[in-house]
Amino acid sequence: MEDLKTAAAPGNGGRLAGKSCVVTGAANGIGRAVAELFAREGASVVATDLDGDGLRRLAEQLPQAVSTVVGDVSRDEDARRMIAAAVERHGRLDVLVANAGVIPLMEITEAGAEDWDHVMAVDGRGMFLTCKYAIEAMAGPGGAIVCVSSISGVAGQRGQAVYGPAKFVASGLAKHLAVEWADRGIRVNAVAPGTITTERVARLRDEPGGPEYLAAIEQLHPMRRLGSPGEVAAAVLFLASDEASFITGAVLPVDGGYLAQ
Template sequence: MSLSGKTCVVTGAASGIGRATAELFVELGATVVATDIDADGLATLDNVTRVVGDVAEDEDAKAMIQAAINLSGRIDVLVANAGVIPLMTITEATGEDWDHVMNVDGKGMFLTCKYAIEAMQHTGGAIVTLSSISGVAGQPKQAIYGPAKFVASGLAKHLAVEWAHANIRVNAVAPGTIRTAVVKKLEEDAEGKRYVDGMAAMHPMRRLGEPVEVARAIAFLASDQASFITGAVLPVDGGYLAQ
């Protein structure tokens, strides 16, 4: 699998799945524009062009895509990964919580896809959105995050159909629970560890995934090896959704 010669934008690249994806894309030969609101996290990524910004802000989202065009004259791949992951029941959450998550996870994904497609419509390309098992099936304490991930799954399906004629492929990955820094931090206290252990037990493989395992699936969907795959939501979940 190679991404040599491709110019790729990865949002939310300062940590977690986004960081693992940016690092893997570099290994596979891609020119990578790594974006995030976390400037300090981005600063520790090597061999990438860094763009600090908020995907939910129109001008920032546009600048992320423009950075790729400035480098290579085109954008070949967008990985729309940036998002926030609150754990709340509907009675714990507020309207402000809902607006914040939908702004980042929903609007931010919409904007980056919009500007990527505007640039890809004459050249073709591939987009991978980050959904979740919570964007396919229900889970506790996901009253806000889960619906936002249905947006990611929905965008992949609708945009795939809308832009297939322009040779733009749009797919999603649906990770299970992944051992990102956020999840590792949950394990630091007893209640959080019980939650994480419980989630691991719900996956048939009886473990959590690693960020690079999701990154490999993203790289496949972004590559030419997936040339006849569009509109798919690919679980990377240790069998969670197969139950």
């Protein structure tokens, strides 16, 4: 495993000025957008992912604000090491964004036990482990956790018999931990994105049947478009910041109205 890559501390301005933050699944997509936005808002970010090349590109882009840890959130020792990196580098942990996940789309008759185990390991166990070690690190000074769930973690959808239940873990974990740790100064919330134009979704436009699929998905969102990673990152920033100081246990849709139907 590649160990911590260090970088200098960021400047003092911004809504997360001086905050020590961990963002999992930060090499691409929503996680990368969150790490970039947090860095611009003054945070010291430990970005984690299995994709070491993606993390290196992120750290090169933001060398004054971002450190990296390559690891697997579903492995106990890796999840512990991700949180420990922030504490060792910055003296504490203020914010965790539990974002790492995999997104297989299949009906239950197409899925096997190995598919279920893999998704639950990353999206379920990985979120549990990173939240567990983050709370242990925050137990004295308090802090904020934002779990990245999905519209599939709030409402049922076709073709998501494996992925959807794993995202219900994210939504449920946020609510239970919020109640359990509120009196000790730890806020736990979740965001529930709709379909977002991550790198994988963007590639669908060049694949057979992809444009038609995306057009159909867009029509399911009342705003008649897909969201961007930056729009999700903005919601995560709000929940992580002191502006949301009286908000805990919330699951905030970032879905163009999908869940309002």
